[in-house]
Amino acid sequence: MRLISLKPDGSLHRVWRAAEPGRFGGWWIPPGTPVEDAGGAWSSPYPVAALVWPRAWFQVFLLLKLDRTDYYVNICTPPCLGADIVWIDLDLDVRVEAGRAWLADEDEFVHRSRMYPPAWRAAAQQAAEDVQKAVQLGAHPFRPSFAQALRAEWAMRSRPGGAVLS
Numbered sequence: 001m002r003l004i005s006l007k008p009d010g011s012l013h014r015v016w017r018a019a020e021p022g023r024f025g026g027w028w029i030p031p032g033t034p035v036e037d038a039g040g041a042w043s044s045p046y047p048v049a050a051l052v053w054p055r056a057w058f059q060v061f062l063l064l065k066l067d068r069t070d071y072y073v074n075i076c077t078p079p080c081l082g083a084d085i086v087w088i089d090l091d092l093d094v095r096v097e098a099g100r101a102w103l104a105d106e107d108e109f110v111h112r113s114r115m116y117p118p119a120w121r122a123a124a125q126q127a128a129e130d131v132q133k134a135v136q137l138g139a140h141p142f143r144p145s146f147a148q149a150l151r152a153e154w155a156m157r158s159r160p161g162g163a164v165l166s
Contacts (some may be wrong), residue, residue, distance in 0.1 A: 001027065002084040003050060003163055005076070008116060013037065013089045019050060023153055024110040025147075027085075029061075029095045035150045052087070057127035058094075059087065060141050062150060069147040071096035073131050075109075075124045088115065090124045094131045097140070103128060103134040 003016040014037040029048040032115040033090050033093035034041050047061040073094040079087040094110035095102055113121045135142045 003027070003029075004084050004086045005074070005089045006086065008088055008112070009022070016050075016108055022049060022150075024049065024051075024150060028154070028157070046127075047158075049150050050083075052085055054078060054081060057090075057123045058131055060131075062141065062147060063147075064147070064151055064154060068098060069133070069151075070098070072143065075127050075131075077120065090120065092128055094128055094135070096135055101132055103132070127150075 001019045001021075001046055003019050005013040005015070007013045007027050014035060017034040017036070019033075022028045024115050027036075027050045029044065031045055031047055032043045034043055044063070047064045048057065048067065051062070052059040052148040057078060058161075059073060059074050059076060059079070061072040061074070063072060073096075074087075075092040075094070077090065079085050080084065090109065091105055091112045093104040094159065095104045106130055113124070116124075134140075138144070140146060
């Protein structure tokens with residue numbers, strides 16, 4: 001399965017070439033998985049857990065780094081779930097690194113959001129507020145215990161002969 005992010009005009013923004021279902025209700029992006037965007041191809045050296053919800057205006061990527069878990073939250077349209085997962089990126093992100101959360105790309109969002117339908121602008125702003133509040137409260141999926149459970153699942157999955165079936 002691929003994760004596909006489109007720009008509001010329908011052009012390609014970013015593609016994660018291979019995502020595998022996880023037992024946690026989301027998808028694994030294994031280390032080294034090709035990701036393609038306008039800057040070329042790149043990959044992450046650590047596992048990433050991706051969470052999307054059918055009606056949510058955001059998605060959460062848990063970056064399971066060796067020394068900590070960071071979060072990259074895309075503010076986006078609700079995804080289309082099928083053979084691939086496809087959404088429209090709305091140029092606004094919430095980043096959580098080393099326990100500190102901030103709104104990223106806000107200038108880009110303000111500049112480009114004039115082209116979005118008013119309902120998209122409102123939903124994006126509300127989603128960003130909701131995510132920041134969830135981070136402050138340590139709500140799912142921003143609980144340390146959830147990240148620990150994901151690390152345990154990844155360790156089991158990565159062991160020879162330890163593939164976890166969804």
